[in-house]
Amino acid sequence: MTAEETLYQFIAAIPFGNVATYGQLARLAGRPNAARWVGRTLKHLPKDTKLPWHRVINAQGKISFPENSEPWNVQKDKLADEGILLHNGRIRLKDFQWQC
DNA sequence: GAGATGACCATTG
DNA sequence: GCAATGGCCATCT
Incomplete structure (x- = not known):
């Protein structure tokens, strides 16, 4: 199991x-x-890819793309589908971060 | 091999 | 909360 494969599993x-x-x-x-x-x-x-890459964000709770760019919108939409809404341009990690 | 770059992080003021 | 700083890993020039 390579580190990359492990990473995919966790994502x-x-x-x-x-x-x-x-x-x-x-x-x-x-x-x-x-x-x-x-x-x-x-x-x-x-x-x-089948991986939910849109659930991966940076430590500031923000999407790591330039705001309103194409991929940024895609990620925002996918998150919105899951009930994760941006609050002031960022996500409330406190409420949505994966606890494991 | 050095320097720059990138979907970053933790600490500090 | 925000900006600056130093650190991290891999790739490209």
Whole structure:
């Protein structure tokens, strides 16, 4: 099981209606300080991936795309479908962050 | 091999 | 809450 595969497993395991941060997933995958590695890995995902990549946000509860950009809107919509709404441009981690 | 870059984080003031 | 700072990992030039 490579670190990447482990990462995919954890992303797939994020429950509906919850989100996880880059640093959190990095830790779970066994790379405590590799948040950037998580971001890089996500960017490499095929566009037809089954992974809920939209549930991955940064530690500030914000979407890591320029606001109102195309991917930003896609992610926002998917989150809204799960009842996760942006409050002042960011997500309330306190309410939605995955506890594991 | 050095420097820049990127879907980042924790700490500090 | 926000900005600056230093750190992290992998890739590209």
